[in-house]
Amino acid sequence: MSVHVVGAGIAGMVAALALSRAGHAVTLHDAAPLVGGRCRALPDGTDNGTHALMGANHAALGFLDAIGAREGWVEPEPDGLPLLDLADGAARRIAAAPLAWRDPARRPPGLSFGGLLALGSMAAGITDRPVAAVMARHPALLRGFVEPLTVAALNTPVAEASSARLGQVLRRLGGAGAARLLVARDGLGPNLITPAMAALEAAGVALRLGARLRAITTAEQQAVALHIGGETLTLGTGDTAILAMPPWEAARLITGLRVPERHAPILNLHFPRAGVGPVRFLGVLGGLVQWVLVRPSGISVTVSAADAEADEAIETLAPRAWAEIRTAAAAFGLPGDWPKAPPGCRAVKERRATPRHGVGFPPVAPRLPLRNLALAGDWTWPGLPATIEAAALSGEAAATAIGRQLTRGRRG
Incomplete structure (x- = not known):
């Protein structure tokens, strides 16, 4: 057989x-x-792209254990994800785990009792509405926490993304170590x-x-x-x-x-750079760049739900992304030289990266x-x-x- x-x-x-x-x-x-x-x-x-795992991803981590690769996946930001908001220059560290929000320094901006109730309603999955509609009364929390999470996990803009599908992700973040973020070291x-x-x-x-x-x-x-x-x-x-x-x-x-x-694209940009220091993982709000993975061998950028960016030429994408990377590197004190001119850039466009996770479950x-x-x-x-x-x-x-x-x- x-x-x-x-x-x-x-x-x-x-x-x-x-x-x-x-x-x-x-x-x-x-x-x-x-x-x-x-x-x-x-x-x-x-x-191909910047892929991250969470501590809640037991099946994926179990596969890494099964092939003897778990040691190569490291936690670059154990103190919370660094997020830079280009609108006001605010640089914060945000914890993905709700239990860690007891520390005011690691809470998402705009967190309130009402915002917690909105998050809880999505985690409960009782109804299914666009994420943006659920969070309409909590714009700061939407911008600073919910939208980055939605776009990263569902690869769908918040205006159409399913709150029930996001709830599936939120329910997994409550356990011990569930929100640890891991990336491939090399x-x-x-x-x-x-x-x-x-x-x-x-x-x-x-x-x-x-x-x-x-x-x-x-x-x-x-x-x-x-x-x-x-x-x-x-x-x-x-x-x-x-x-x-x-x-x-x-x-x-x-x-x-x-x-x-219906599917949604993901854009990945890769910049060669001989760097120094440990692996880092940064988030950027309000620009082209969403997540920046910095390794000694180079820098990778992910743009999810990249409907417009998938059709943009690399000649305009690269300088836009590099300018935002430099700003984020300065905001979080990344070591090394960050020249103004971007190094060579390779773009990888996955035009049908994932299904679009809109309201209503797919077949x-x-x-x-x-x-x-x-x-x-x-x-x-x-x-x-x-x-x-x-x-x-x-x-x-x-x-x-x-x-x-x-x-x-x-x-x-």
């Missing part, structure tokens, strides 16, 4: 590793030449991709990269063949498959599958659309917006579902 996992992003890697370590013969396929999906390292060593290549590939190989997972799944032949509610690249893989009795693919690819392959149809994909085929991917996990944690949880769920099918097949 063989398992074919198609899609080598986080969801696919989690599923492949779990099934292989459970004793199953697993082959992991991907159209790209490397594993990682949207969490990949580019051929020149640059990260980059996604050394701190994720390399150890993941080594762990998959050690577990016996066969990697077949660089070939796209063109079609699936089905019969009697089962997949009977996978057409990958120029070959056809026949699925025998007891063979199974997992599709860990973007929604539009899954919909192309499985007739009648309902998937999210929930069946875990087993066919008897011997499971779906995985961040968009298939209804309990969270499309995040690394949702991808890891979906991979675990797909592996469990296929594991049950394999067990039944052996009994049969």
